[in-house]
Amino acid sequence: MAETMSETSDYQLHVVHSMREIGEAAWTACLEDTLSPRKLNPFLSFAFLDALERAGCACEETGWMPHHLVLRDGEGSVLAALPLYLKSHSQGEYVFDHGWADALERAGGQYYPKLQSAIPFTPVNAPKMLTRKGVNEAVAAAAMASGMKQLCERYPISSAHLTFLPEAQKDEFEAQGFLVRRDQQFHWINEDYESFDDFLAQLSSRKRKNIRKERKTAHSHGLTISPKHGDAISEEDWDAFFDFYMDTGSRKWGRPYLNREFFSMIAETMADKILLVLAYDGDVAVAGALNFIGGDTLYGRYWGTIGDYPCLHFELCYHQAIEWAIAHNLMCVEAGAQGEHKIARGYVPQTTWSAHWIDHPAFREAIEDYLNRERRAAEAEQEFLTTLTPFKKGDG
DSSP: OOEEEEEOSSEEEEEESSHHHHOHHHHHHHHHHHSOGGGOOGGGSHHHHHHHHHTTSSSGGGTEEEOEEEEEETTSOEEEEEOOEEESSOTTOSSOOHHHHHHHHHTTOOOOSEEEESOTTOOOOOOSOEEOTTOOHHHHHHHHHHHHHHHHHHTTOOEEEEEEEOHHHHHHHHTTTOEEEEEEEEEEEOOSOSSHHHHHTTBOHHHHHHHHHHHHHHGGGOOEEEEEEGGGOOHHHHHHHHHHHHHHHHHHTSSOSOOHHHHHHHHHHOGGGEEEEEEEETTEEEEEEEEEEOSSEEEEEEEEESSOOTTHHHIIIIIHHHHHHHHTTOOEEEOOSOOGGGGGGTOEEEEEEEEEEEOSHHHHHHHHHHHHHHHHHHHHHHHHHHTTOOBOTTOO
């Protein structure tokens, strides 16, 4: 059941509790009007977000209850949409606010529930507000921001957060009073390379030798490395990868976010957007890395192994991804959050943005002061890390 947040003669803003209430056609129309084909992002697709809900990965029981915002005109047509979740924790977000929660609760307040506009479990830069062609983005952002603020006022919700925003949308929500946070990721950029060796030739001699040594070690284990795309990925492959995913997730996070059903769903609805790189010992898959294919970007997501193979992680997650991107004329590889070790492998620092509405005035003031200091530190760190990139001086 949709909840009306606001209404004028020109539009109505509603909260809906599933992607299917929005509808695939309406969502896809907003997505395709917002992004050019070269910039389309598989994680924003209806198929991906709907699978998270239908598989039970993004739902009330997991602490990701859908509260999507939908802007409609007077005839009910969707003008804009924004993925939004009511959260009972801060897991699966990759922009960390656990310290904020602790501070508010020590002061006698309650941080959860909160609102989170994000692609669940996915630290990928992408617009969160999708608009139809001809819709004024500033007006749409004002309506979405107003809706989130109203939810915070109507219910015991402490805050609203939009993470991994493009800079233009960061600016739109900052104009609506949201506080801005700066962070960074490490992305590989394709400078029109014709081959992996062409890329290596742009690195300093020492870094080039290190990568070649790393790749030699990864291939010395007697494994067969097999990139599989689309329909070439079988249910048996997914079974093997899910074992890797569960093992890594259980050790690293304590509770993996995705279930086996989810992977079968996306294999059925968006197989052409999936690249699974598997390593085999004979006929047995022993490691794998999952990637998603966008318009001009390859997105590395999950990796795991059931053995101990030095340097195999770097090979499957980074070097194979770069080779695929070069071969398929993709301009970028995004390999997820954190990881300064990526710099030595040709991934360079890139700024990421988030925007935050804090409903409590005194708490907002404290967070604003913290973010001002954090932004200065983040900018200085990024400038320093950029000096460590492995490219020859004057290149990269």
